[in-house]
Amino acid sequence: MSARIGVITFPGTLDDVDAARAVRYAGGEAVSLWHADENLHDVDAVVVPGGFSYGDYLRAGVIARFAPIMTSVIDAARAGMPVLGICNGFQILCEAGLLPGAMIRNQGLHFICRDQWLRVENTETAWTTRYDAGAEILIPMKNIDGCYMAEQSTLDELEGEGRVVFRYVGGNPNGSRNDIAGIRSENGRVVGLMPHPEHAIDALTGPSDDGLGMFFSAVDALVKA
Template identity: 70%
Template structure:
């Protein structure tokens, strides 16, 4: 199973994401933002970081990169895509996920271990979890406040497209405690917290994040 990890100028967590793919049993494939080549991967991860230094808006310029045109086309065809932190911002800017990520309401960069409630355990990236399960993974962002128009938030909740909500405190002021959302077909998922930093006891607060990367391996087999 070949899982692509895109590196943009300013990506930070691409190596961690590739390591998570490998520990889950997949083969990580390095993808470069400026290529028009998905290298035949079965799924794609957009990692955390500060692509283009967050210039213009976080994720805005990366979302217009050459490779993202291929990612958008492939995602619309059912390719599983996961956006973590800056990757989530890129997916929203690219129009693959609804809403936008804005400056944290308290203006501080927030870095801590975060409890999330899993609301959707049937997406391509969450099927190894159970609905209602609580997981602990790190959150670290300065522009992680999820916003959308109230009518759009109502629609998202009505369609069951909220995948994760913050528990035990909202780290950034996100509307309705939303930490992650999915596309209509459940193949594209974006979230601000970092599952790739919670895959080994030595370095993470838990190994709860590994389930993202084992889930997608099954989703690809069953597609």
């Protein structure tokens, strides 16, 4: 069985080509999905990649949430399809209600572009089974609206249910509550994170190949399904 993983392109998306390459590196079939298309073309999973969808007008991710393709993604995600939101994709998933909380302007109001250490807190999602619990991975990050915020009750729920997937280590770069870099849905099929695993799939071009584990994890989950 070939794992067909769709990668969405919105106006302003920057990292769809990189995400598609990561899918292929992991042995999956990358399928291009256009923001105005309602058809998911029989994909088995979806990556909502990074960039500045619709120029981040109004606020990051809010216009993309209403793109025709997202109606299909929301329905598929609620039915159990694995979905990964990276950076702007994480913002879109929060705006779409697939993940709780919101992303606001970084503490200090500066754009951040750096390699960032993360700790893998949950290895039971569709996107993290290839990692060991507590593993520290080096992943690039680049954002200005990367500060994760949520009500205390939501944070308590995320922590209590083990739904924090990635946490910043070696310093919190953007002021995110509880050092949160990524979270998951209740069923573990939807994951969002701010750093960019698709930029860490080959030690020749990135700081590591640590990000590749997310894509291998998804291919594993789909092949076993």
